Amino acid sequence: MDNLNPQDIKIHVVAKSVTPRGEPIALNEVAVLLNPHDDVAIARRPLGKGVILQLPAESGKTERVEVKQRIPSGHKVALHNIEQGQTVRRYGSIIGFATQPIRAGEHVHSHNLAVGELHQEYEYSVDVQPLEFVPPEQQRTFMGYRRPDGRAGTRNYIAIIGSVNCSASTVRFIERRFTPEVLRDYPNIDGVIGLTHKSGCGMRIGGAAVEQLQRVLAGMALNPNIGAYLLVGLGCESNQIQEMIANMELEHGKRGQWKQPLFLTIQENHGIATTVEEAVRVISKLLPEVNDVKREPIPISELTVALQCGGSDGWSGITANPALGYCVDELVRQGGTAVLSETPEIYGAEHLLLRRARNREVGEQFVGLIRWWEHYTAINDMEMDNNPAPGNKLGGLTTIYEKSLGALAKGGSTPLNAVYKYAEPITEHGFVFMDTPGYDPVSVTGQVAGGANIIVFTTGRGSCFGYKPAPSIKIASNNTLYENLTSDMDINAGVILDGFSAQEVGNRILDEIIAVASGKQSKSEAQGVGEEEFAPWILGATM
Template structure:
């Protein structure tokens, strides 16, 4: 992102520096971030005390006014009004509307939830007008990583064995089988990343053949066929709505390239818990030597599918971490790779910008249809789209879903949008694609991974300890304070952008880390064993 500040001679300050008190007038751009000359607000880099006088840059002065006085203390990351706004007037950040004034706002006031809210947007959808050809690197110039080339043509970044429950009724049996494979036992299989249990809270009390059970089956079969899973065992109860036989019909074992032996057990058919656990442990034990024989080899990063996530966002996320990740995405796409933008409710209000990059009108209209579905879905459940942002987002300076979305879409970089997928659908197009998911991180990532993502890049402002199995998650902090406070959990500090490091430099650092982690380096969440409880399929429809 080219911040207006970059054209100023002011030296950027770290948000960790102390508050600015009253005294001589100071340049706005030395203590705040202005993203667009048409913005009505600037973002305080450091706390601004009441009475501080700020000298406005020439491009954003109105009616000859070149100075404003801060009228109340404004925390770092929060917004200060650059000029007066009338009640009902649109408030701009990123050069776009982030909300509407609930009351008259005076220059120098704190702009947040007490005086700004969402309203009716008059969005103009223009499809594909900003599509630009991607300057792809020749295949012989593309970077490589050390991955697992699978017989079906897919590429893994990890080498797991998964035990998957078809229904919550078999979840305890899955955990018991998993516990049979202790760290001491697994030392005999150094090339296996682990035996993981993927359990969930659904699988019955659903409509037979309905959308909910079909979506769950997409998730579970997607995990079984994922390139990071070298062998799998399904465990069911037997009488559940989500029948194992139906899932196996989706897997289509007879198709060429299908290389994993289908293993499944039913508790009712196999005489209950004890026998099923013993038999499950035997089947997994037989698979481990075969999985352990698999080895990494050099593979083009065109085979990486990067899941894009943000959680615990703050006002800096759309200025530092998300644009840096977007730069990484552009470079990955330029080298033939794939990136998956999701969290549909966190695109709401910023969709007009993405639609300008839709490769075709049909692709753009597919995404608009999903947004309309979300409007109906939230209304049906007595919610509104502005229920997101969360309390933590608001504490970090984000006021409305429009503001959050405008920062969130920066993760997607600048390349064309090549496809729109429903939740957990197999991802077959390369380049930047969108998958429709909720904004809730575990549920969103589960869909992305079931669709084929083999690395996760996760930006956070407030701090998230998110990890995932069987796919590694890289955590990118939006500010230095969070990075330093959670240094055992954060992989990259994008907050250095506020100290003058370029978006491009941090973006390349992220790409380097993606390649290293894809090659086997443990991310910080992975090293702490985080990731199984985060498997959370999206449960659609009524539970009966």
């Protein structure tokens, strides 16, 4: 059963009885069994000692299990006795190994479950199926901004991009001059945003860290949601602006750029105050030009959706992520692009992703990422099971294997077409992967620098995430979270536990993507969240 993809689970409603393919089964409507061969069920609500779970005969286990201790909602209860060292399965796949004997009815969590050696044998491309694309005349559209180079944006920002932390305050001073009152005469501009960061110097010139930072900054400048940009530096930093322009091919006529890049340095402009005034003059001249771009109908095949999950819980892999996976499958059928990331949060589930790789080369690229992360964590005195975080564990997730199996579900079921480095330009359509850390702001920064023009972010604990220049749509995994954070959550996937199908919620997510891409503000966007979340991945030593 190791080869059962959790995506197979997403297509089924939580049922009251077992079905031939092993769809989720509600046990007296108080717990959910995801696969008849699983060793655990998930408590739908807190279970008290003495509650009896009636198991389906098809599970091959004792038909009745008495709960031995309180089980919190979203947490796991053992369905039979498990010996120390024995594997424990959820989603039909291994999520860990028992660290002590576990009795039927007991709570299964970090006190008695841990990661171990999986010894997985990888199979490449065995689950790849040909796709039936939606005919062009039947493709859905959104109201977006068509750029001169042909790309499509969902927003229309002017960006002030700092080359180094030394220019960060100056960037903020410039940004503050463009108040809502100043921008009132430019209704087609979503704002003037400042993108600042904590790096740009103390780095080896010509090294990997500088190259990656330049890739991020250039990618943000070229994101289709940016109508124009101004680079602002100090002047003496390791990350020299003119070198970045040349290295990242930002010159006129390259990388789809349609204008010569504008830049200023504080030292060449005689200090902060005069640099601010010059920047205000430059941007003021850009405002009418950027405002002239108006929304028009564009096929959703030109959407590039960044997929994220943060603050996951025990329900994320049952409700929100599978529903998003349904949405991704439909987006890909429409010719669009979805970008899965957070490499450390695929660890333990990579065998399922490799089975979907378009070819062996793509699969081996992904395996190379896994091996790099194993090395990277080891030399930094960490381990891959540093994940899940405390909040994830409170929500019911125990090991990185378990978290990864649920996280993978948001990637749908279509072939994996390409694997990209962090912030590398995304050129393939369909389902693709970008190497990023699991930390949400750093991960999203890479995806948006790669070209993503909208974000869908699932959460079980309540990550109130926003991002500029790409709007972020948040999906709650459970009803309690949605009710507690209605001002932050855009869609409630918890209704799947009430009988709605993952497909219905997935269609709702796609409708919301189209609405937000067309100008509707997401909940985080309406609150102005998004600039402080720009966080490039900083590699190596700071000198």
